[in-house]
Amino acid sequence: MISVIENRADIISIDEFLNLTDIRIPEYQRPYKWSDKNVLQLIEDIYTFRHKEHYRFGTIVIHINPITESNITTTYNDIVDGQQRYTTIRLLVYALFQLVENSNKFQSNTRDLLQNLKDKLDRIELNYKNKNSIENIHKNFQLIKRSIQHFDDITIYNFIKKFQVVVFFIHDITEAFQFFDSQNSRGKDLYPHDLLKAFHLREFDKNEFELQLKVVGHWEKYASKKLSILFAEYLYRIKGWSNNQHARYFGKEHIDMFKGISIDKIENYPYVKVLQISHSVVDNYNDNFERKIDRQEMGFPFQLDHIMINGRRFFEYVNHYLGINEKFKGKYLVEKEDSKHYSNAESIVKMVYQNHYSYRDGESYIRDLFECIMIYYIDKFGENELPAFLEKAFIWCYYLRFRYQRLGFDSLDNYIIKNNLFGAIKSAMQPKDVLKFTLKELPSFEDILSFSKGDSSRMDKSIVEFFKKNHYYVN
Known part of the structure; x- marks a missing residue:
């Protein structure tokens, strides 16, 4: 006030x-x-x-x-x-x-x-x-x-x-x-992320004035659309789907899921201790005089399933999750002169982002779903067994192309709730637990033959051939 x-x-x-x-x-x-x-x-x-x-x-x-x-x-x-x-x-x-x-x-x-x-x-x-x-x-x-x-x-x-x-x-x-x-x-009308910015600015510690200016300056460099996409198409949906909830449209009524606790104001409950320890350890490491020599920096160990720490950690959280998808694409979305030199993972990512129908709404829904599931997996397990998971995620997402001639977002949302790979990641202790996830729905062999020989307007032929070559179908 x-x-x-x-x-x-x-x-x-x-x-x-x-x-x-x-x-x-x-x-x-x-x-x-x-x-x-x-x-x-x-x-x-x-x-x-x-x-x-x-x-x-x-x-x-x-x-x-x-x-x-x-x-x-x-x-x-x-x-x-x-x-x-x-x-x-x-x-x-x-x-x-x-x-x-x-x-x-x-x-x-x-x-x-x-x-x-x-x-x-x-x-x-x-x-x-x-x-x-x-x-x-x-x-x-x-x-x-x-x-x-x-x-x-x-x-x-x-x-x-x-x-x-x-x-x-x-x-x-x-x-x-x-x-x-x-x-x-x-x-x-303010975007939900604008309201979150205002909320978390108020939650800064009084002694963090210079840092407050720095993070606001960093935030303002991002285009509003980029922040809107991060929250509405990625973080909100991942949080909803991982809890087996529908996650269709992000609005102001959902912003509380990106609010958490204020470390210096909350009671010393047992569940808070792990956050207090992480918060203090990261700050103590980064503030140590040795960092002026070795130039190292420890990032906060964010997890999408964890409780948010209000204030500056929120802005660090945004920077962290903006970077995950870009880093993933930077590694696997590459151009090579000879297609024979692509790894399996690189070939899959190329199909996701550069197939002939990438411009269509249904295709963009599937691509966004693929990015969400990859972000969630990387958030928990990093790059451990990533190529193997990438293939499973691709099949899980692109089965929708066989099932629906015109894919609406509601149909995609319902499919996730019934066949929830997000839930498998959430409950998993190790990558191998996720890789055991059963792909309950696969195209029939007749569908594979039909799409590979007949009408190609529904999906890119390279996707059909991948399902066929790797035996992702039922007889």
């Missing part, structure tokens, strides 16, 4: 806003990426509403961030929300200054006003390191210069003096992030 004592909200003009000192755009912010449409809309608004007494131009959230170095404290104004708008306003001021400097149609007080703002902006050094940010800044600066040629003294004066922004000054970084999430949720 935002403290009314420490925090404040001011409605200020563009002039007053740009006069704020020690403005910073933190490293965790996303790249600057305003499009032509965004920039042109801003310029159109400035011109359209130039005669209005006041025009409200959005919201800025600032974290008041005091930093002490060599016993000297400097209070920075870190922009948590609104950096896209702030950067564009800066570009606009510089472009207006050039316009006025290179023309004799403007009054001297307009020139003085812009000179004063430019001098103040020059003293605020912003280092944009991201390549896309730099390219977009250069592109938008040229676009702005082309688009403001019709501006006059009144338009410029009213923009600087009468256009307003609402600036929220917030002292606590966690509150700032919370406020950012609440502001951005107005008028649109």
Whole structure:
């Protein structure tokens, strides 16, 4: 909850806003990426509403961030929300200054006003390191210069003096992030992973401020779609299917499965001890001075079936599971000049990702299922007996191609519950226990012959031939 004592909200003009000192755009912010449409809309608004007494131009959230170095404290104004708008306003001021400097149609007080703002902006050094940010800044600066040629003294004066922004000054970084999430949720529906981000940011230890900034910066580098896929198509489904539950559509009502315990708040129950030990051992190892020498790092031993530790471990958890599938594909999805040089596992993975019908919905459902089962197996057993399991998983998944002419997700979901390979992995102590799983449903030999000789529009012939060659059928 935002403290009314420490925090404040001011409605200020563009002039007053740009006069704020020690403005910073933190490293965790996303790249600057305003499009032509965004920039042109801003310029159109400035011109359209130039005669209005006041025009409200959005919201800025600032974290008041005091930093002490060599016993000297400097209070920075870190922009948590609104950096896209702030950067564009800066570009606009510089472009207006050039316009006025290179023309004799403007009054001297307009020139003085812009000179004063430019001098103040020059003293605020912003280092944009991201390549896309730099390219977009250069592109938008040229676009702005082309688009403001019709501006006059009144338009410029009213923009600087009468256009307003609402600036929220917030002292606590966690509150700032919370406020950012609440502001951005107005008028649109947040994704479940956005709600999880906000929840776990609140669960950070008070002493983990720098780490909090780091993990948020890392999170913001991921495309929202990538995070949405991770939770909706992989983690949610694996958790549901491994508990023999239907797992069709991930929504806000399911986010509690990605919440757990807060180590420093929960009672010292017996079941918590193993998590406390793991948590402490990993931190102690990574914080040891020897790590500065050997550069080693111990990752937290995440397991999809284990209880989540709230806070920073959640963000590490996301990074960990984003990496598993990519690492798996990186090892087995390879290109070789001669098909004879492919291992059995490589041939299977190639069929999954590069068959002739990979673009169809039913095929994508099976591919996602294959990825889910591989993630779950690797999560528990690593690469032990992985090629053997990979073949069993492939047959288990692609039997669906023989059974259904048009495969809907509901049919796939029901098939898993009745023939649950996830459950076999969950109860297994060793890989050999999983490899004993009985494939209860296989195509008939007549189906194999029919698909290999006849209509090939239902599935790739290479899949049929694999079933046939390896005797995955019943007579």
